[in-house]
Amino acid sequence: MKQSRILVIDDSTTNIVLLEAILAEKGYTIETALNAKEAFLRIEKQVPDLILLDLLMPKVSGFDFLEQLRKDEKTKKTPVIVISAITTDDENTRKINDLETVDFLRKPIDIQYLVTRVEEILAHE
Numbered sequence: 001m002k003q004s005r006i007l008v009i010d011d012s013t014t015n016i017v018l019l020e021a022i023l024a025e026k027g028y029t030i031e032t033a034l035n036a037k038e039a040f041l042r043i044e045k046q047v048p049d050l051i052l053l054d055l056l057m058p059k060v061s062g063f064d065f066l067e068q069l070r071k072d073e074k075t076k077k078t079p080v081i082v083i084s085a086i087t088t089d090d091e092n093t094r095k096i097n098d099l100e101t102v103d104f105l106r107k108p109i110d111i112q113y114l115v116t117r118v119e120e121i122l123a124h125e
Contacts, residue, residue: 082104
């Protein structure tokens with residue numbers, strides 16, 4: 001069985017370290033990026049099996065990143081879990097759904113729920 005690769009994109013190193021520790025312990029290969037530019041460089045080398053994405057990032061927001069991701073043939077079907085402190089008003093909810101994310105988790109995240117969702121999503125890959 002191949003080891004699933006997860007790309008964690010967040011401008012907070014604290015969040016990255018936390019998610020990396022939790023998911024690596026479960027046997028996943030974790031790559032990280034502090035911004036969209038770094039993320040696209042990682043994706044260019046190899047498309048991950050799952051992306052965990054923060055929406056509130058400097059320069060290129062998570063929404064803009066997702067739009068670019070969905071336009072590319074290689075990545076348009078890559079599952080994305082949005083993890084953010086953003087308010088889920090009607091417009092944000094619509095944008096998240098339109099960009100075909102598989103889940104939206106509010107910060108601070110429920111670690112057990114995150115692990116369960118990651119396992120469910122990657123079981124279908």
